[in-house]
Amino acid sequence: MINIINLALEDEIPVFDIDLAYAVNGSVDSPAGPVPRLNTTLTARDYWHDWRARWSIKRNHFRIPTGLYAIGCPDEHSPVLVTANYKLTLDKLRIELGGLNLWILVIDTKGVNVWCSAGKGTFSAPQIIKRINQSGLHQIVSHRRLILPQLAAPGVASQQVVKATGFKVIYGPIRSADIADFLANHNKASAAMRQVRFNLWDRIILTPVELLMAVKFIPIILLFFLLLNVIKPGNASWLQIIQTAGANSLPYLAAIVIGSVFVPVMLPVLPFKSFALKGTLAGLIWSGLVIYFNHTFLFKNLYSVMLGNSLLLTALIAFLSLNFTGATPYTSFSGTQKETLAGVPVMAAGAALGIILLVISRFGWF
Amino acid sequence: MKMQYLKGVAKLYYYQEKCIHCGICIDVCPHEVFAWQENDKMILQDKERCMECGACAMNCPVDAVEVKPGVG
Numbered sequence: 001m002i003n004i005i006n007l008a009l010e011d012e013i014p015v016f017d018i019d020l021a022y023a024v025n026g027s028v029d030s031p032a033g034p035v036p037r038l039n040t041t042l043t044a045r046d047y048w049h050d051w052r053a054r055w056s057i058k059r060n061h062f063r064i065p066t067g068l069y070a071i072g073c074p075d076e077h078s079p080v081l082v083t084a085n086y087k088l089t090l091d092k093l094r095i096e097l098g099g100l101n102l103w104i105l106v107i108d109t110k111g112v113n114v115w116c117s118a119g120k121g122t123f124s125a126p127q128i129i130k131r132i133n134q135s136g137l138h139q140i141v142s143h144r145r146l147i148l149p150q151l152a153a154p155g156v157a158s159q160q161v162v163k164a165t166g167f168k169v170i171y172g173p174i175r176s177a178d179i180a181d182f183l184a185n186h187n188k189a190s191a192a193m194r195q196v197r198f199n200l201w202d203r204i205i206l207t208p209v210e211l212l213m214a215v216k217f218i219p220i221i222l223l224f225f226l227l228l229n230v231i232k233p234g235n236a237s238w239l240q241i242i243q244t245a246g247a248n249s250l251p252y253l254a255a256i257v258i259g260s261v262f263v264p265v266m267l268p269v270l271p272f273k274s275f276a277l278k279g280t281l282a283g284l285i286w287s288g289l290v291i292y293f294n295h296t297f298l299f300k301n302l303y304s305v306m307l308g309n310s311l312l313l314t315a316l317i318a319f320l321s322l323n324f325t326g327a328t329p330y331t332s333f334s335g336t337q338k339e340t341l342a343g344v345p346v347m348a349a350g351a352a353l354g355i356i357l358l359v360i361s362r363f364g365w366f
Numbered sequence: 367m368k369m370q371y372l373k374g375v376a377k378l379y380y381y382q383e384k385c386i387h388c389g390i391c392i393d394v395c396p397h398e399v400f401a402w403q404e405n406d407k408m409i410l411q412d413k414e415r416c417m418e419c420g421a422c423a424m425n426c427p428v429d430a431v432e433v434k435p436g437v438g
Contacts, residue, residue, distance in 0.1 A: 119419065153394035153421035171393050189393070196396035198369060273372050328369075330397065332418040333435035335372035 020064045020087065022046075023094070028070040032136030037070040038090075040098040046091055053088050055208045062087045063111030068135040072101035076142040079183060081172070082128060083149065084109040084117055096176040100183070103141065107131045115329070118155030125160035132165050147172045147187065150194060196329045203264050206327050210260035214320050221252045224355075231362040247298035251290040255313050258282055259320025264327075275331070276343035279321025283314030303366050308357030315351040318343065368415075376416035377434040382408075384430035391422035391431055 022043060027034040042050075053062050064085050071094065080103045083093055090106065107127045109117035117123040128146070132138070148156060150171045158169035173182050173193035182189050225245040233241055263270065263282050270278040287310035290297060299305050322343055325331040378399070387408045391400045396419065401411035418435040 115419075118421075150394060150421075151396065153425055154419045156424065158390075158425050159427055174396060191398070194393065194396065195398060268369060273370060330369050330415070330417050331371045332376050332416060334375040334377050334418060338372060338375055 020090075023091075028073060030068075030070075030136075031139040032068075035068050035070045035103075035140075037072075038094050038104070040071060040094050040096075042091055042095055050088050050091055054205060056212050064090055064106060066106050066108045066131060066134075068137065068140070069104045069106060070102075071097045071104060072099070074101045074103050076140065078102045078141065079147055079187075080105055080137065080141060080145070080167075081147050081179070082107060082152070084112065084114045084123060086111050086113045086117075089113050093176045093179075096179055100180060102183075103137075105131055105135060105137065105146070114149045115151040115154075118152045121155055123152045123155040125157045125164075128156065128161050129164045132161075132167060137167075138165075144168060145170055145187075147182075149176075150174045150189070151196075198267075198329055200265065203267060207261045207264055210264060210320070210324060210327065211257070213323070214256045214260040217256060217316070218249075218253065221249050222246075225249050228358055228362065231359065244298045247296070251286070251297055251309065251313060252316065255283070255286060255316050256320065258286055259317040260324075263317070263321040264324050267324075267328075274339050274343075275325050276318050276322045276339050276347075279318035280314055282321065283317035284310070286317065287313050300361065300364075302361050302364065304357045304361035308354045308361060311350045311354030311357070315347040315354065319347050322347075370414065371417070373414050376413055376418055378410075378413055378416045378418065378422075379432040379434075380410045381430045381432075384428050386428050386430070388427060390425045390427070394421035394425050396421070 022045060023039050024036045025039045027036050029035075049062070064087050066085050078101050081093070082105045083089055085106050085108055090104075093104070105128075107123065108131070109122045109127075112120065112122065114123060128148075132146075144166045146161070146167045147170050148158075151174055153171055156169065158171075162168050170187050171189070172179060172187070173189045174196055175193070178189070178193045182193065222245065225248040226242070229236070229241045229245045229248070236244070259279060259282070263275075263279055266282075267278070270281060272278050272281065290299075290309060290313065291306045294301065294306070299309065322336075322339060325336040325339075380400075385408055387406060389402070389408065391408070392402065397412075397415040397417060399410065399412055399416045400422065401409055403409045416433075418433050420433045420435070422431045423429075423433045
């Protein structure tokens with residue numbers, strides 16, 4: 001079984017066919033040789049690996065061998081779908097194809113999903129042309145039509161594909177769940193199938209990666225409060241200093257969760273169109289709560305402490321919120337650039353002022 | 367739910383005089399920026415929803431659409 005997949009192994013990149021071996025269920029004969037057939041159900045191991053990918057574990061090594069695969073018992077008249085060689089993408093596709101007979105052409109997108117690889121230019125016309133020729137697709141099917149995911153369109157100059165290979169590009173629906181309906185409807189997508197969505201669940205599944213990217217601030221925060229509490233420690237013992245530093249850091253750990261999970265999840269509810277402003281609002285509300293409960297976090301009752309922490313917390317949450325523009329399906333580059341150029345200097349200045357105020361607060365002047 | 371991002375920033379240009387009204391941009395756009403008008407004519411329906419993905423420009427056979435993110 002694994003040997004069959006090795007036939008299609010990409011030469012220059014390491015491909016982990018072990019990820020796909022248990023998704024293969026025999027092979028289908030074709031004029032160009034045997035084609036591995038994929039299961040349309042996922043095993044517990046697939047779910048486990050897909051879940052790991054959502055948490056960024058081995059996400060960058062989640063590639064599958066390129067080439068042609070079969071679903072069911074396809075023949076020369078069966079449709080040909082084209083997709084990316086990211087395992088999570090292929091899994092999302094094949095579970096929707098139960099009961100259908102078709103071909104899937106997996107192209108080399110360096111293990112990146114359809115939309116992102118199209119944006120990067122790896123899901124491209126030259127790559128599709130290369131894989132059509134390598135797979136012997138001309139001998140395998142008698143028609144000359146390819147169905148591409150709609151979100152591949154930013155990377156694929158469809159006229160180039162038809163010129164080079166004779167295969168006409170048809171853009172299918174955005175979501176794999178609509179493919180069966182699309183095929184049944186003579187390759188016509190409804191308006192709803194063509195619209196990208198960003199509902200609650202779509203946002204929730206993105207938050208683990210956001211959270212993991214934000215976690216890198218934690219050691220910096222802990223170290224900062226440790227150093228801060230060492231300035232004029234009075235007669236505090238080392239244990240007390242460590243305790244205070246830990247308690248002081250807690251609102252910041254919460255701020256990381258607010259910026260990377262709460263704001264993305266609450267995106268449509270929070271006012272403003274700008275992500276930086278959404279984050280600033282969330283930051284100010286959280287700062288208010290932290291000031292109200294300042295004793296819990298062992299903060300001193302000083303204006304400099306309250307103001308300094310408010311500035312730092314708000315800057316952190318606003319920054320993480322702005323970062324989420326990179327993960328949404330509706331923010332334009334020009335818009336993100338605009339709010340980054342305007343917002344980041346303000347956040348940096350706010351954070352710097354916050355640090356200065358906290359340092360000053362150690363002297364207990366105000 | 368339709369979410370709207372910052373207004374007046376998208377660098378999307380539609381040259382109607384070049385357009386052959388083939389409709390590929392309507393097919394590829396994930397945000398209904400383009401639409402059919404009566405008589406099978408293409409219009410730029412809602413430029414503010416453009417996220418500059420570039421799908422329309424990439425697939426337009428006559429270069430009637432241009433997307434230049436981050437320019438100017």
